Amino acid sequence: MKKLTIDQIAQRIKTPKKTLILCHKNPDPDTLGSAYALAHVLNYYGSETAVLCADEANTKLSFITNGEKIKETNASGYERIVAVDVASPSQLGAHEEMADKVDFTIDHHEMNTRFSDYYEDFCAACAQIIYDISVYLGIFDKLPKHFYECVYAGISGDTGCFKYSNSTPSVYVCASRLVEKGIDIAEINRIIFDSKTMGEIRAAKVTYENMKLLCDGRLAVIMITDDMKRKASLTNDDIGDIVNLVRQIEGVSIAVSIKQSDKDLSKFTISSRSNAEADVSEICARLGGGGHKKASGASLVAGTPSEALDTVIKLFSEAL
Numbered sequence: 001m002k003k004l005t006i007d008q009i010a011q012r013i014k015t016p017k018k019t020l021i022l023c024h025k026n027p028d029p030d031t032l033g034s035a036y037a038l039a040h041v042l043n044y045y046g047s048e049t050a051v052l053c054a055d056e057a058n059t060k061l062s063f064i065t066n067g068e069k070i071k072e073t074n075a076s077g078y079e080r081i082v083a084v085d086v087a088s089p090s091q092l093g094a095h096e097e098m099a100d101k102v103d104f105t106i107d108h109h110e111m112n113t114r115f116s117d118y119y120e121d122f123c124a125a126c127a128q129i130i131y132d133i134s135v136y137l138g139i140f141d142k143l144p145k146h147f148y149e150c151v152y153a154g155i156s157g158d159t160g161c162f163k164y165s166n167s168t169p170s171v172y173v174c175a176s177r178l179v180e181k182g183i184d185i186a187e188i189n190r191i192i193f194d195s196k197t198m199g200e201i202r203a204a205k206v207t208y209e210n211m212k213l214l215c216d217g218r219l220a221v222i223m224i225t226d227d228m229k230r231k232a233s234l235t236n237d238d239i240g241d242i243v244n245l246v247r248q249i250e251g252v253s254i255a256v257s258i259k260q261s262d263k264d265l266s267k268f269t270i271s272s273r274s275n276a277e278a279d280v281s282e283i284c285a286r287l288g289g290g291g292h293k294k295a296s297g298a299s300l301v302a303g304t305p306s307e308a309l310d311t312v313i314k315l316f317s318e319a320l
């Protein structure tokens with residue numbers, strides 16, 4: 001596991017090889033934008049590329065994926081495998097066993113487990129690192145418009161449309177150079193932030209009806225069981241962002257969503273957000289997960305939903 005300098009990662013990228021690019025499970029605009037932006041850089045230097053993810057991308061993000069079915073990509077026959085925005089092997093989901101074969105990782109998570117040679121920078125988005133590499137290589141101006149759209153989508157996604165505390169001056173400098181390229185930022189941001197499916201609207205209704213406010217309203221928890229999903233006809237995409245719905249409530253310091261797996265009812269996925277000082281990545285790390293101080297996730301095995309709920313409430317209320 002070697003830490004790579006920007007020059008070393010640039011040299012590896014310049015070496016043409018048939019390359020498979022891995023995204024993290026439940027793909028968001030940053031992992032997808034980073035993968036497709038990196039593909040453009042690799043293609044520039046003669047590498048053939050394909051993108052693979054354990055879960056299919058939300059159809060509204062097809063402006064990044066070009067509508068490709070990235071869950072169905074054939075994973076064999078590549079000379080090199082790389083991972084973007086992937087903090088640990090478990091983040092590869094069903095492709096976890098491929099972690100051993102990864103040549104290098106490009107990532108921005110402080111909790112990265114460094115499972116391969118890696119290039120890291122703890123900036124707002126992994127896509128910002130791909131931008132930095134393109135600038136270092138001197139090819140930023142030579143790439144197709146889709147590259148600028150992908151980088152912008154990744155950065156806008158991970159900064160909550162440039163409003164989170166990770167929106168540093170360098171984020172705005174990078175965004176400024178992307179806007180200069182004439183990309184349609186209003187449409188990209190509308191798709192990522194202001195477009196909801198009817199399923200997402202139903203998920204919001206279920207969330208507000210079932211959330212629990214604890215610790216004098218400072219902890220908000222929403223549990224979505226498989227049964228609740230069935231009754232309201234909710235897909236995993238529909239409930240993808242519910243943690244942010246309860247995070248909006250005034251007075252809430254920590255928001256947590258718990259989602260029961262539809263494949264294995266004893267498995268629960270936890271997403272957490274901190275509005276204040278509490279470091280949710282520390283709490284998630286205790287469950288074997290991780291992420292950022294203000295946004296982290298983990299998995300939990302429990303006999304029943306109420307058992308999972310009790311564990312989560314106990315852990316997160318301790319942090320308040």
Ligand SMILES: [Mn+2]
Nearest residue numbers: 030085126158
């Ligand atoms: Mn990211």
